[in-house]
Amino acid sequence: MYWSNFLHIYQPPTQTAEIVAKVTREAYRPLTRVLEQSPRAKLTLNISACLTEQLARYGFADVIESLGRLAERGQIEFTGSAMYHPILPLIPCDEAARQIELNTRVNRRYFGDLYNPRGFFPPEMCYSFDVASLARSLGFAWILADEICYNGSLGQVVADRVYEIEGLTGFCIFFKERPISTGLTFGSYPHAEQFLPAAQIQVQPQGYLLTGTDGEIYGHHRPGQELLLQEIYSSGVLKTCTVSELLERYPERERVRPVEGSWSSWEDEIAQRVPYAQxxxxxxxxxxxxxxxxxxxxxxxxxxxxxxxxxxxxxxxxxxxxxxxxxxxxxxxxxxxxxxxxxxxxxxxxxxxxxxxxxxxxxxxxxxxxxxxxxxxxxxxxxxxxxxxxxxxxxxxxxxxxNELTFGNPPHETQTDQPDFA
CATH class of the missing domain: 1.20.140 (Butyryl-CoA Dehydrogenase, subunit A; domain 3)
Structure with a gap:
């Protein structure tokens, strides 16, 4: 069993320097430190170029340098995305292409040739066939989507194979699962001894676990949760790999026609043909x-x-x-x-x-x-x-x-009281 952990880190372009500094202290630096101390650990990361620029602008180039070292060591695989985190299916195609190309250009300015993503993360995992087709035309080999996009229902994906999108020959789609990702988001696993059995129950022995969360849950939204990663890596129970490595490790292919949706979509919204309700x-x-x-x-x-x-x-x-x-x-x-x-x-x-x-x-x-x-x-x-x-x-x-919502944390700091999902 392999664990492929996808993390997305981002701050809005309107974010304040104070909040960027706070999240850097609480999450970005601790996260890179855990990975540097766990040389066999691997994950796939999206860092929106908007955030890359903010880190450089506000004096946190050390985080960029750490991520570069981890990429050079093969511990981090970068994905492509859109510069300012727009909902790609809802904006014109030329604007979407511009955002993707801006993201690549800016991240390459900071990471050089180490930024050479094979996969694509649409912001909020807002999937549509047109977005997948655009990503393919821009040179990407695969795209990430939430498991609900498999057919509009949860719990349908079989994680012992790689899926290809019908109509896009050779272009793959990876479905992020919800239950374990949700547990990570809500802090349901204080220690590896809670996480590891849950992960093993969720996935068959020869399969893989593909989780996906905001990277800020490790230390910012969930103080101290970066230590959970350290415990998991130290245990040696789970083999970790990048998403692209799943292409080689799981040769079976199945063609699918995914439906439109996001990592915040519910089955009733998909049924009502409201895939991007938020x-x-x-x-x-x-x-x-x-x-x-x-x-x-x-x-x-x-x-x-x-x-x-x-x-x-x-x-x-x-x-x-x-x-x-x-x-x-x-x-x-x-x-x-x-x-x-x-x-x-x-x-x-x-x-x-x-x-x-x-x-x-x-x-x-x-x-x-x-x-x-x-x-x-x-x-x-x-x-x-x-x-x-x-x-x-x-x-x-x-x-x-x-309680199944994968993303219970708001995408930025706010003074507004948030509802209790418990």
Missing amino acids: WRYPGNGLHALQWELTQLVTAIVDSAHPDGDGYAEARMMLDRGLHSCQYWWASCRPWWDTEMIERGARELAGAALQLRSQTDGTRTRQVERLLALIRKMAYHWQSSGRAMRLKKQYMDEHREVA
Whole structure:
């Protein structure tokens, strides 16, 4: 039995230096230290280039250097991803390709040839056939998805083979399992003596265990949990490998037609054909306004002349403004944060306002109107209690499965009280 552990580390482009410093002290440095002290341990890592730049900017180049050493030793395999963590199925293909290529270019600036990913991690594991096809066209050999994307139900993946996507000859998909990943996220395994039996029960002897979590659970969201990794590695009970090594270790292939979904999707959402509910939910008025603003600003930037006044600044602000957090925090499924909603809307609107001299006044006024409507609606939902009612409704509808949520930790620091999934 092999354990292939995938970790994703990221901070939003709007994150403060103080929070980046805090997470670095609590998670990123301890995590690299554990790996350096466990030379036989291996894992697969996505570090969004947005975070790589933040680490360099705020004086944490030592983390970048440590990750580079671990990659050189073969302990870490990097994946490709999108620079600012957008929900790729929900943005235009050319914007998605730009984000992926930016991510590769920036990470190579810091890691050099050590950054040469074979696999691709779509942010939030938001899978679609079009995203997989794009990843393949950009040279990747495989993509990660949540197990629910196998066929819309949980518990269906057989982890003794490698799956290929029908219609994309030779392009593989790896399904991250939920039960053990959930336990790691929620701190259900204080020590290796709890984790190892659970892992062995979950997987047949000749199979593999592919877990996937935020890397920040090791020391930041779960203080001291990096020591669990150290115990697991020291025990020698589980052989560890990268995701790409599974391609060689498990020669059997099976073709599949995965369904759209994310690592936050539930079976009822998939059945209702709402695969990305946390970022675009039918009937959510805030989501409707956010995506109307997103599409308008994207169109304004696309139509602007690259050599014109304000274009470079607008292009950068749009790249940053597509990050997923603003939509997530407007979902009430169950996450809610008015500050993140407004911050994201301001970033997007700012991109368009940089191009006033190139933009029709009607479109500029429409951007300003949408920004004001988003602020007004977010304030109304907060003050009227609507946001809390929607959060409660979501939790009531998913109470029986809430403890299976792989990602119970918010993607950034917030002062908002979070619901208890226990």
